[in-house]
Amino acid sequence: MEQLLEKMNIEKPIIQAGMAGGITTPELVAAVSNAGALGTIGAGYMSPSSLKKTISEVKQRTDRPFAVNIFATNLEVFSTEIKEMQQLLNAYRKELGIEMGREQVKVKDYLQEKVYTVIKEKIPVVSTAFGVLSSLLIDRLKQRDVLLVGMATNLDEALLLQDAGYDFIVAQGYEAGGHRGTFNTDQYPDGCDISLNVLVQSFLENISLPVIAAGGIHAKEQIEGFLKQGASGVQLGTRFLMAKEAGTNDSYRRALVKADYGDTVITNVFSGRPARALGNRFINELEQSGIDRLPFPIQNELTKDIRAAGASYANAEVQSLWAGQGVGAIKEEETVEEIISSLFHQENIHLEKVDS
C-alpha cells in the first residue's frame, strides 16, 4: 500500500474508477482527489478536445493528482452491416419520439491524440482497459514518468500488462460493474468470470506488480480485507455513482437505490462488449430478440441516442444502468467527502504497518 500511496502521491489507497459516459464530471474527479484518493476522468469515449476541456476543469478544482482512463483497443470502425439491429432499435426510437437510426455508422479512434493530451497536460497516472497500449505509446508515457495502470480479468492479461511495462494492475473481479475489462471477448463472450478474491490471490502469487482490487467493493471492511490479503489499494465505481458530484442522472440514481445485490446481469446489448448492469426491459428484449449484437464500439454507437433519450425522459428501462454486485448496499446520495471518509480512516495505515 505504501508504494501505491507514495508513487501516486495520494493519502488513501482508493481509486475512483474511470467510468465513461458522463459520470466522471470534473466535480467528481476533483472532489475524490481533494479527499486524498485518486480521481479519474473516464475518457474512453471522449474526443481529445473534450478531454482537454475536462482536464482543465478538474485542474481548476484541485491541485492534487488525478488519472485519465482510456481504452487500450482500437475504436476506429466504419460499418454498413447494421440494418437488422437498426430496425430493432427503431422501435425504441419511435416509442421515445426521437429520430430514426442512420444506415451507416462511423467511429473515430483518438487514442494517440488522447495520450498526447495526457502527456502535454502532465497527468501523472493513465489507466487502461480492454488491452495493452502499443509499445510506442507506453514508451512515450514512461519517458514522461506517467504511471501506467492496466486492468486485467485473468492472469494471462495481468502478465501481458506486466511484460509491457505497466506499473500497477487492477484486478477486476466478476462482481465489478460496467464493462468487463477482458481483452479477448471472442474467447470469453461474457467476459472472464473470476471472482475478485480468487483473482487478487492469483495475481499476488504470480505477478510482481502491486495489485489494486476492483469489483463489488463498497464498504470499509472489504477494503481492510483486501489490504490485509495483500492488495495495494482498491478501485470503486458503483459507490461513486451515487456521489452528489457524479454525473449520474436521476432515474439511474433511483434505480441504484432500489436495486438489490442480485439485480445485476452481464450483457453486451448496449455496447457489443460484456458489461454488468441492472437488469431492465432493454436488456431483456434485446437478449430475447435473437439478433446478434454488433461488435464494440458499433453497438455502443447505435444505442447511444436511445440511452440518452432514456436519461432525458427519466426512463430507466432503456438506459445502461451500469452497476456492480455491491449495488445492494447503496441506499442514499452522499458527498464524495462522506464516501471517502466512511471508507478509510488514516489509522488503517498504521494498523497495516504494524501487521506487515
Add this chain to the structure above:
Amino acid sequence: MEQLLEKMNIEKPIIQAGMAGGITTPELVAAVSNAGALGTIGAGYMSPSSLKKTISEVKQRTDRPFAVNIFATNLEVFSTEIKEMQQLLNAYRKELGIEMGREQVKVKDYLQEKVYTVIKEKIPVVSTAFGVLSSLLIDRLKQRDVLLVGMATNLDEALLLQDAGYDFIVAQGYEAGGHRGTFNTDQYPDGCDISLNVLVQSFLENISLPVIAAGGIHAKEQIEGFLKQGASGVQLGTRFLMAKEAGTNDSYRRALVKADYGDTVITNVFSGRPARALGNRFINELEQSGIDRLPFPIQNELTKDIRAAGASYANAEVQSLWAGQGVGAIKEEETVEEIISSLFHQENIHLEKVDS
C-alpha cells in the same frame, strides 16, 4: 472468530466442506479434525447405515469434533419421464462398456433417519445445503445442542436460515466449487451468482449470526483477508480434494493439477442442480444436446453409473470434476496436516485480537 472456535471447540477457524460422493473419507475428516480444524462427512447422498458406519470410522481416528453435512431438501423421487435423457446417456454407457440405463428411477430420502443418526451419535455440528431444515428437525437437533450451520448464496436465504434458528451461516460465493447452495433453482437456474467478497459484506451488514466465508479460498492470505473483513471462519473444499487422505480418484486429481483459474464452469448436466466443475466433454455435449436436464436428484441418479465408470477407467471427460475457481493454484498432493498448517498459523489469532 473466537465465538466459532469456542462453540465448535476447534483451534483453527477452518471448516472442510462436506463434499458428497466419496471424497470425504473417514481418513480425511479425522485428519482435518486432528489438525485443529473441523472435518465434515459429506452425507448428502449417504444411506443412514453408511453414515453410521462412516461416523464410527471417523471416531476410531479422532476424538476431536467433526460435522455431518446433509441436504435440506426433499430427495424422494420416482420418475418415469426419463426416456429421452436415458437415450442420450446410453451412448456414453455403450462407449464405456457398462449396462444400459433403466427405464425408471427411484431415489429414497433418508433425511429424518440421518438426523436421528447424527443425534444418536452425538455429532456436535450439522451443516446443510439447498434449503432450511424443517422446524421439527431443527427442534430435535437444538434440544441436543447440535450446532446448525446453513449455507446461503444470497441475503434472503441467510435471513431464512437465521429466522429458522441456525447458529452459523456459510456464505457460499459464486467462485465455490461443486453444487451451488441456492435454494430456489427455478428462480436462479444457474444458482445465485454473487461473489464471496460482496456476499460476506452483505451478511455482515444484515444478519446477526457469525459468517463463514466459502468459495475459491486456497491460501492463507485469503483467509486473513476474510477474517479481517469480519468473517468468523472459512470453509474450503477444492484445496482438500488434493489431500492424500481424500477419496478423490486419480484422473480427477490429474485434472485438478492441470487446471487453470478460468477452467471451471457452472452446469446442471450431472445432477439437475447448478454446480461448478472443470469443463469436459460430458458437459459440452449435454449442454449442446438441447435435451432438458431432469430435476435434482433424478439427473444425479441417471448419470451416476457413467461418472463411476469414468472414475474406474480413469476417464476424466465423463466425470463430474467439481472444483472452485481457486483450482488454478492447486499444484500437488499434500497431507491434510501440511494443508492446514500452510493455511493458518496460531499467531493469526493474536493479530486478530490486537486489531479488533
